[in-house]
Amino acid sequence: MRGRRSFGTLGIAGILLASAAMPAFAESPVTFERMTNPEPENWLTAHGTYNLWRHSLLTEITPENVGGLRLAYAMPLGSPPTTTGHFGTETVPVVDDGNMYLTNAAAMVFKYNVQNGLAQQVWSFDPEVDLDGADYRVWVMNRGVALNGDIAILNTAVGRVIALDRASGQVLWDEQLAIPFAEGMSTQPLSIRDAVIVSNARGDMGGRGWTASVDAATGEENWRFYMIPGPGEPGHETWPADSDVWMTGGASIWSQPSYDPETNLLYYGTSNAAPAFDPAYRPGDNLYTSSTVVLDAATGALQWYFQYVPNEGFEWDEITPNILVDTMIGGETRQVMAHHSTRNGYFYVLDAATGEFILGQPNAPSVNWTAGLDPKTGQPVEYDPDSDFQSYDGLNSLRGGATRSGCAAASQWGGQTYVPELNRIYTTVTDSCFTRAAAAPNYENQPYGFGLIVDGVYDGSLANMLRGGAGNPVPDEMIRTTVGPQLTATDVSTGEIVASVPVQAAAVASGTLSTTTGLVFTGFGNGWVRAFDAETLDTLWEINVGTPFKAPPISFAVNGKQYIAIAGGSAGSLVNETAMLWVFSL
Numbered sequence: 107m108r109g110r111r112s113f114g115t116l117g118i119a120g121i122l123l124a125s126a127a128m129p130a131f132a133e134s135p136v137t138f139e140r141m142t143n144p145e146p147e148n149w150l151t152a153h154g155t156y157n158l159w160r161h162s163l164l165t166e167i168t169p170e171n172v173g174g175l176r177l178a179y180a181m182p183l184g185s186p187p188t189t190t191g192h193f194g195t196e197t198v199p200v201v202d203d204g205n206m207y208l209t210n211a212a213a214m215v216f217k218y219n220v221q222n223g224l225a226q227q228v229w230s231f232d233p234e235v236d237l238d239g240a241d242y243r244v245w246v247m248n249r250g251v252a253l254n255g256d257i258a259i260l261n262t263a264v265g266r267v268i269a270l271d272r273a274s275g276q277v278l279w280d281e282q283l284a285i286p287f288a289e290g291m292s293t294q295p296l297s298i299r300d301a302v303i304v305s306n307a308r309g310d311m312g313g314r315g316w317t318a319s320v321d322a323a324t325g326e327e328n329w330r331f332y333m334i335p336g337p338g339e340p341g342h343e344t345w346p347a348d349s350d351v352w353m354t355g356g357a358s359i360w361s362q363p364s365y366d367p368e369t370n371l372l373y374y375g376t377s378n379a380a381p382a383f384d385p386a387y388r389p390g391d392n393l394y395t396s397s398t399v400v401l402d403a404a405t406g407a408l409q410w411y412f413q414y415v416p417n418e419g420f421e422w423d424e425i426t427p428n429i430l431v432d433t434m435i436g437g438e439t440r441q442v443m444a445h446h447s448t449r450n451g452y453f454y455v456l457d458a459a460t461g462e463f464i465l466g467q468p469n470a471p472s473v474n475w476t477a478g479l480d481p482k483t484g485q486p487v488e489y490d491p492d493s494d495f496q497s498y499d500g501l502n503s504l505r506g507g508a509t510r511s512g513c514a515a516a517s518q519w520g521g522q523t524y525v526p527e528l529n530r531i532y533t534t535v536t537d538s539c540f541t542r543a544a545a546a547p548n549y550e551n552q553p554y555g556f557g558l559i560v561d562g563v564y565d566g567s568l569a570n571m572l573r574g575g576a577g578n579p580v581p582d583e584m585i586r587t588t589v590g591p592q593l594t595a596t597d598v599s600t601g602e603i604v605a606s607v608p609v610q611a612a613a614v615a616s617g618t619l620s621t622t623t624g625l626v627f628t629g630f631g632n633g634w635v636r637a638f639d640a641e642t643l644d645t646l647w648e649i650n651v652g653t654p655f656k657a658p659p660i661s662f663a664v665n666g667k668q669y670i671a672i673a674g675g676s677a678g679s680l681v682n683e684t685a686m687l688w689v690f691s692l
Contacts, residue, residue, distance in 0.1 A: 147663035166668035183685035194247035195675035229275035252295035261291035309358030329406035333357035341393035356380035389494035391416035410461035422449035451515035467601035470515035520617025520658035617658025629655025
């Protein structure tokens with residue numbers, strides 16, 4: 107036994123069959139051909155398609171009838187462990203031929219038969235992740251499984267990757283691919299041909315980001331790429347030459363990459379550098395933190411990268427999905443990668459083949475941390491390539507100086523939806539203004555402590571982590587005020603916001619979903635789920651179910667009936683913490 111099972115009970119070998127379960131709906135193997143051209147009624151990966159559009163081609167639910175949506179059914183996914191400080195229901199279900207697979211925060215996997223307008227459990231699996239250890243009390247979440255052939259594959263917070271037989275839930279292989287805690291995993295895997303793409307999280311905790319391709323049948327690694335280059339690798343010169351800070355420098359990957367089947371390229375977003383709020387501790391551009399990194403899916407070889415804010419000290423991840431689109435730019439059709447920045451408040455469009463900067467525009471009116479982006483390079487105009495430390499109008503470091511204020515804007519990991527009929531990307535944005543105070547006078551001479559990795563095992567007993575601890579003053583004294591939140595529609599060809607509407611919500615942490623009929627769905631931190639008109643952003647339907655939402659919605663159909671599904675529940679919120687999946691239909 108690996109630890110206390112906080113989310114449920116186990117049967118033999120970790121499998122629990124529902125006592126009155128229906129036989130599973132007949133399933134076809136999830137092949138590369140199906141993943142490349144998924145059937146509209148199925149939702150085979152976290153964002154629906156490899157290009158991460160989060161756009162459903164189902165047509166039953168329309169702007170005219172969406173007001174008739176009602177709760178079809180709901181499934182409890184378990185309550186958080188009492189010792190957990192940060193519990194997040196962030197699972198994104200995948201649906202294939204009337205069978206739904208999803209996880210809870212503890213990486214338990216549930217398979218449901220949803221063919222008759224209700225959910226009946228076929229099996230569940232508990233990996234028995236130890237959630238009582240001190241290292242895990244601050245972070246428990248899991249974003250779902252990947253389907254590959256007749257296998258379902260999941261990551262765990264302790265770095266195990268597990269393959270399950272889709273029919274029975276039995277374990278086919280169980281591999282320890284990441285170092286527990288320092289390289290914990292939360293991202294939904296991605297299937298490509300006979301491989302599964304996995305990656306690590308916890309960059310803020312002193313980990314070093316990496317991604318790997320794993321053989322789906324055996325669990326053996328095909329390749330691994332580290333997002334922080336080691337000695338002798340291109341980019342290592344952007345880290346201090348006289349220290350090993352690169353070994354705990356962040357750049358983890360906690361959202362799915364996009365993928366282009368024609369070029370066989372993977373488009374990753376990486377997290378911020380660590381320590382998050384002190385770039386003077388790690389002089390240099392700090393590649394490949396806060397970047398888009400593009401790799402060859404067959405070999406893991408680097409193709410290109412684009413770093414959004416070199417040497418940033420704001421904790422600005424760049425993990426919002428990189429959407430792949432063919433669109434008109436300057437009178438010609440170009441293959442581009444577009445997204446709203448996770449934190450810095452800009453919308454970017456890059457050439458998908460080369461990473462060439464095409465355009466960048468603020469996605470919120472308050473953004474003022476930089477005077478703008480260089481029209482040729484896309485870098486902040488204050489960026490000095492000859493300097494190891496970037497000031498960005500004096501806001502980038504807390505060491506010395508007077509108190510300074512600035513504003514940025516945040517989007518979320520859960521996805522931004524692209525509507526090809528309108529050539530628009532829809533996302534929820536929160537304007538965030540902050541005041542940064544100078545750090546304590548003795549702060550500069552006190553090192554960070556992240557813990558040590560000894561013989562492949564993480565020892566956090568001496569770690570001060572990032573925001574203080576014994577002998578390490580708190581480096582971040584930020585007072586944030588929310589100006590937003592809002593839902594925005596951005597024209598991909600110009601980067602201009604063509605529609606925006608304020609939304610009343612405690613938080614906008616969920617992603618968006620669109621339909622070809624002209625609807626945009628999303629969830630909010632105060633329990634609301636809403637549908638908006640894609641043209642006007644008028645609210646056409648809403649319901650409050652009482653659980654906060656951090657995961658994006660999906661759409662699927664069974665026997666011709668269309669459903670909208672979204673998972674909710676999170677610790678530390680003002681509403682119910684219980685984890686639930688909510689499913690709606692006409």
